[in-house]
Amino acid sequence: MSKKEAYExxxxxxxxxxxxxxxxxxxxxDYIKEGTNQYLRAYIDKPGGITxxxxxxxxxxxxxxxxxxxxxxxxxxxEVSSPGLGRLLKKEKDYERSIGxxxxxxxxxxxxxxxxxxxxxxxxxxxxxxxxxNEEEKTFTKSDIALIRLAFDF
Numbered sequence: 001m002s003k004k005e006a007y008e009x010x011x012x013x014x015x016x017x018x019x020x021x022x023x024x025x026x027x028x029x030d031y032i033k034e035g036t037n038q039y040l041r042a043y044i045d046k047p048g049g050i051t052x053x054x055x056x057x058x059x060x061x062x063x064x065x066x067x068x069x070x071x072x073x074x075x076x077x078x079e080v081s082s083p084g085l086g087r088l089l090k091k092e093k094d095y096e097r098s099i100g101x102x103x104x105x106x107x108x109x110x111x112x113x114x115x116x117x118x119x120x121x122x123x124x125x126x127x128x129x130x131x132x133x134n135e136e137e138k139t140f141t142k143s144d145i146a147l148i149r150l151a152f153d154f
Contacts, residue, residue: 003044004031004032007031007040007071007072008029008030008031008115009094010069010071011029011031011040011042011062011066012029014062014066014069015029015042015058015062016105017043018057018058018061018062018065019058022054022057022058023046024044024045024046024050024054025044025045025093025097025123026042026043026044027043027044027083027087027094028041028042028043028083028088028090028091029041029043031044031072031076035078037076037133038074038075038076038077039078039079040066040072040076040077040079041078041079041080041081042058042062042078042079042080042081043080043081043083043087044058044080044081044082044083045082045083046125047050049104050064050081050082050083053105054081054094055081055082056080058080059078059079059080060081061118062078062080062082063078064107066078073114085150085152086104086149086150086151086152087149087150088147088148088149089103089148089149089150095121095124095129098121098150099121099122099123100120100121100122101116101120101121101150101151102118102119102120102121102150102151103118103119103120103121103131103148103149104116104117104147104148104149104150104151105117105118105140105145105147105148105149106139106145106146106148107144107145107146107148108144108145108146109144111140113143116135117131118131118133118151119132119133119138120132122137126142127141127142127143128140128141128142129142129145129148
């Protein structure tokens, strides 16, 4: 397990009691370097959406837990936020909660001369994703998918 994966996993373990106590959903934890800074980001959600107060509650509790455990050796910036409108689907629970919703799929290589698809997520397995595009089912192998996220229109 890489340092990044270890930090994310341990942070997720610290987050789960906070998330459960406040009836939120943990969408993702990400430890990433941007420029010269390291960021530890937690993405949370709940039915009806996340507020700044929700982020503050989780941020304060997580910050205390991270200070107590002190397992991240370098300096980092902690951020807690909503996953945003165009959230990526990464975990099984992301797919489950997105059934029936419109998703955007980008593939690594063209499929039927296209690399971008949008449609309602109908089903998924460990290896495939099926959407409805223009009233036609289209199944993709997950290894062919570069990006899958919730679609949004403005």
